[in-house]
Amino acid sequence: MITLTPKRTFTVPIQAACxxxxxxxxxxxxxxxxxxxxxxxxxxxxxxxxxxxxxxTIETPNITLxxxxxxxxxxxxxxxxxEIVINGDAGMHTGEKLSGxxxxxxxxxxxxxxSEMKKGLIEIHGNSGDxxxxxxxGTSTGMRGGLIIVDGDVGTDVGCYMQGGLIKIxxxxxxxxxxxxxxxxxxxGKDCSxxxxxxxxxxxxxxxxxxELLMPTFTIDSVKPKVKIDATQIAQxxxxxxxxxxxxxxxxxxxxxxATNPTLSNYEKYL
Amino acid sequence: MTExxxxxxxxxxxxxxxxxxxxxxxxxxxxxxxxxxNERNAKVIDASGLTVMAGGVDIHSHIAGSxxxxxxxxxxxxxxxxxxxxxxxxxxxxxxxxPSTYVTGYRYSKMGYTTVMNPxxxxxxxxxxxxxxxxxxxxxKASFTLLGDWWFALENIAxxxxxxxxxxxxxxxxxxxxxxxxxxxxxxxxxxxFGRNVHSIDDExxxxxITPRDIITGMAKVNTMLNMPHTVHLHTNNLGVPGNYKTxxxxxxxxxxxxxxxxxxxxxxxxxxxxxxxxxxxHFKSGAEExxxxxxxxxxxxxxxxxxxxxxxxxxTADGPFEFALYELxxxxxxxNSDVETESSGGxxxxxxxxxNAVNAIQWSIGLELSLLIKDPWKWFMTTxxxxxxxxxxxxxxxxWLYSSKAREATLKNCNKKAQKKSLLPSIDREYTLYELAIxxxxxxxxxxxxxNKGHLGIGADADVSIxxxxxxxxxxxxxxKPVRKAFGxxxxxxxxxxxxxxxxxxVATPSGRTMWLDVQTKEPCRIDDKIKSKFKDYWTxxxxxxxxxxxxxxxxxxxxxKASV
Numbered sequence: 001m002i003t004l005t006p007k008r009t010f011t012v013p014i015q016a017a018c019x020x021x022x023x024x025x026x027x028x029x030x031x032x033x034x035x036x037x038x039x040x041x042x043x044x045x046x047x048x049x050x051x052x053x054x055x056x057t058i059e060t061p062n063i064t065l066x067x068x069x070x071x072x073x074x075x076x077x078x079x080x081x082x083e084i085v086i087n088g089d090a091g092m093h094t095g096e097k098l099s100g101x102x103x104x105x106x107x108x109x110x111x112x113x114x115s116e117m118k119k120g121l122i123e124i125h126g127n128s129g130d131x132x133x134x135x136x137x138g139t140s141t142g143m144r145g146g147l148i149i150v151d152g153d154v155g156t157d158v159g160c161y162m163q164g165g166l167i168k169i170x171x172x173x174x175x176x177x178x179x180x181x182x183x184x185x186x187x188x189g190k191d192c193s194x195x196x197x198x199x200x201x202x203x204x205x206x207x208x209x210x211x212e213l214l215m216p217t218f219t220i221d222s223v224k225p226k227v228k229i230d231a232t233q234i235a236q237x238x239x240x241x242x243x244x245x246x247x248x249x250x251x252x253x254x255x256x257x258x259a260t261n262p263t264l265s266n267y268e269k270y271l
Numbered sequence: 272m273t274e275x276x277x278x279x280x281x282x283x284x285x286x287x288x289x290x291x292x293x294x295x296x297x298x299x300x301x302x303x304x305x306x307x308x309n310e311r312n313a314k315v316i317d318a319s320g321l322t323v324m325a326g327g328v329d330i331h332s333h334i335a336g337s338x339x340x341x342x343x344x345x346x347x348x349x350x351x352x353x354x355x356x357x358x359x360x361x362x363x364x365x366x367x368x369x370p371s372t373y374v375t376g377y378r379y380s381k382m383g384y385t386t387v388m389n390p391x392x393x394x395x396x397x398x399x400x401x402x403x404x405x406x407x408x409x410x411x412k413a414s415f416t417l418l419g420d421w422w423f424a425l426e427n428i429a430x431x432x433x434x435x436x437x438x439x440x441x442x443x444x445x446x447x448x449x450x451x452x453x454x455x456x457x458x459x460x461x462x463x464x465f466g467r468n469v470h471s472i473d474d475e476x477x478x479x480x481i482t483p484r485d486i487i488t489g490m491a492k493v494n495t496m497l498n499m500p501h502t503v504h505l506h507t508n509n510l511g512v513p514g515n516y517k518t519x520x521x522x523x524x525x526x527x528x529x530x531x532x533x534x535x536x537x538x539x540x541x542x543x544x545x546x547x548x549x550x551x552x553x554h555f556k557s558g559a560e561e562x563x564x565x566x567x568x569x570x571x572x573x574x575x576x577x578x579x580x581x582x583x584x585x586x587x588t589a590d591g592p593f594e595f596a597l598y599e600l601x602x603x604x605x606x607x608n609s610d611v612e613t614e615s616s617g618g619x620x621x622x623x624x625x626x627x628n629a630v631n632a633i634q635w636s637i638g639l640e641l642s643l644l645i646k647d648p649w650k651w652f653m654t655t656x657x658x659x660x661x662x663x664x665x666x667x668x669x670x671x672w673l674y675s676s677k678a679r680e681a682t683l684k685n686c687n688k689k690a691q692k693k694s695l696l697p698s699i700d701r702e703y704t705l706y707e708l709a710i711x712x713x714x715x716x717x718x719x720x721x722x723x724n725k726g727h728l729g730i731g732a733d734a735d736v737s738i739x740x741x742x743x744x745x746x747x748x749x750x751x752x753k754p755v756r757k758a759f760g761x762x763x764x765x766x767x768x769x770x771x772x773x774x775x776x777x778x779v780a781t782p783s784g785r786t787m788w789l790d791v792q793t794k795e796p797c798r799i800d801d802k803i804k805s806k807f808k809d810y811w812t813x814x815x816x817x818x819x820x821x822x823x824x825x826x827x828x829x830x831x832x833x834k835a836s837v
Contacts, residue, residue: 139348140604180604 010071012040021082130155200252218244280318286727301769326385326735335403337396372406383737383762397447405826419454441791446819457486468592500721516558530571541577541656563644578638580661594618632690667759675752734769
C-alpha cells in the first residue's frame, strides 16, 4: 500500500492523473516519487506535493490518500484494476473514465466524478459535485456501466447521457438529473430538483422523495407497488410511473414515490 | 536567400513527365532553378532512396471561415479529444476534426502539403475567413466565394444579362479577395430562406423565375467570360439524397451544353456525396459505376471525391437544407442552421462515420469505387472534403486504399456485412502508382486550379517540395502499405518557398503562407449606382462602403491580375 499525504495546503488545482494503481504497479517508491504532475502552470514531482510512504504488509487498498485532496484532480483517471481509498475530500474528475477497480471517498467528491466511466465501483461517503457521472461538455456518450454510490447529496446535471450502469444517491439530487439519459438506472433516496429526466429517451430514474415540478413532457403510465433498482435491490412503493421525454420520442421512465408526492395525484385522473 | 540542392531523389513530377527518375532539384530565391550557383554554399539535402514530389495542393478543404469556427464552438468534445502542446517553435492548439488554425498549418505541412484551397466563403463573412487564414501558417491558401445564390447574380441571370452578371461577380471576387466562383446547391440555398429546397435542376427558384440549370450554365459562362484560372466549383443539387446520381448526371449534361472544347468547364466537388443510387436509405446503393462511366466518356469536367475515412467528424456546408435533412434522420444532438442574408446559407452537424453502419460503409466504398473506376487521374483529385468525410490528416489512409488492394481488403473486412456484399471493390484490382498519386494530389489539382507555378518541379516553379521516406526501387508499396502510409503522413522534408519547414516530421520553421486572390479586370467596371447602394441599405446588415475586404486584412497577399473578356 502506498500512502500519500499533502505536504501543504494547495491553493491552485493539481492535475494528478498519475495517482492510479495501474501507473504505480511495478514502480519502486523512488520512481513513484518522481512522477510528474502539474500544480497550476508549474510541472512538479509527486514528491514535491506529497509525503509518500510504502507499507508492504498491506495489499489492499493499493493506494491510500489521507488529507484534503479537494484541489487534486483526476485521481484514478482511466484506472483498470486496484483500489484507491481517499480519507478526505477528493477533487474534480475523480475516477473519470474508470474501467475497473474501486475508488472509495471518505469525504466529499468534486465535479465530474466517475465521468464517462465504463466499469468498476465508486463509493462516496459524502456529497458529490455537479456533473457526477456526466461526460465532458458537448460529448454525447456518458457513463456506460459500473456503479456509483453516493451517501450524501449530488449537484446538478448528474448522469447526463448515461448509457448503462447504476447511480445510487442516498441523499437528494440537483437540477437536470439524467439529462439526455439513454439507458441505465438512477436511484435518488431523497428529493429531486426540477427538470429530472429532461430529454431522456430510455433508462429509469427512481425518486424516493419529493419531485420538484415534473416536466410537462412526461405522461403518466401506471402506478406500480415496487420497482427493481438492480438484480438484488428493490424499492418499495407504490410509485407513479411516468413515460418520457415525449419531446424526444423517449421511452424513459421516472418512478416517483406516491407517499411523498401528493402534488402528482392530479395525474391519476388520466390513468 | 540560401540555395538548396536536393540530390539523387526519385522525382515524381507528372506535369513534366518525370516518373521516378533519379535527379537533382536546385532551388534559389524560393524558385526551382536549373542549378545552384555554387554547390558548396548551398544547403544540400541527400535524398537518395527518398521520393521527391512537388508540395501537395489541396483543392477542397474547409480550413477557415465562419462555418469552421461555428463547428469549433459547438464541439468542446472535439477539442478535449485532441490537444496539441506548444513547443519552443510552434503554438499549441486543440481540435480533432476541426483543428485550430495554427495546428491546421502544421499538420498540412507535416504531410508535405504546401497549398490549400478554402472552398466555401460566404461573401459577407470574408473578413472572418481572411483573419483565420492569416493565422494558418506554412501553407499558401485561397478562398472560393459562394456566389451561386447571390441576389445580384440571380437577378442578372433572370434578366439574361450575363455580361452585367460577370461584372458584378468580378467586383465581388475582388471585394472578398477570393480566387474562384463556388456554387452550392444552386437555387436551393435561396429557397432555404423560405424553408424550401429544389429537388432537380429544373425546379423553379422562388421569386426569380429561373432554375438551377440556368444558374449552373450561367455561372459556367460567366467563369469563361472572366477568364478565371479555375473552373466554376460546383456542389450539386440533391447532395446526400439516395438516388441523386441522376441529378448529378443531369448537372454534368447541363455543363456539357456550354462546353467549348478546350479546357474543362466545371469542377464537381465531393462527388462521392452526389453518387448515391437506390430509392431510399434502406435500399441505399452505389451510383459510382454510372458516374465513372460518364466521366470516362466526357472531358468537360474535373471532380474531387470527398472520401469517407470513418472518423468522428463534423459535417459543415453552405447547403443548409441538406444539413436539415441530415438532422431529420435523427440521432444528432446538435445542429447549426443559418441563413446568410442574400447570399448563402449554412449548416453544421457532428457526425460519426462508422464501419458497422451500412450507409457509411457504402459511402466509403463509393468514394474508392469512383477513384478506381475513373480511368484518367487528371480528371479526379483526392480530398476528404475536410472535415465532412474525415479530417485532412487522414489523407495517408486514403492513399493506402488507393495504392494497395490489400489495404482496401483489410478495411472492407471490418465493414458492415450488407455493405461488403454491395461493394464493387473486390472486383477492382487497380492499384495507384506513385506517379498517379502525384497527379491526384498536386499536379492535377494545380492544373485544374490554374496555378502555373505550383504542383510541379520545372524551372521557375515555386520551390514547394515534399520529400517522403519511400524508396520506390526497393519497396513494393502495394504489399507493405503500412510503412508507406506512415511516410506520407510524416514527410522527411517539406520545403516551402525554398525554406525547409519540416524535417523528419518535425516542424523546423513556421513562415506565413501567402493568400492568393484574383484582381479580375473587366473592360468596363461594374456599375455601382445608387440603385445597388440602396439595395445594400435595404437587404444587407452591412453598408456598401464597409463591405469590401481591404488589403490590410491580408497578412501576405498575392494579387493575381487577370484580364476578363467583358
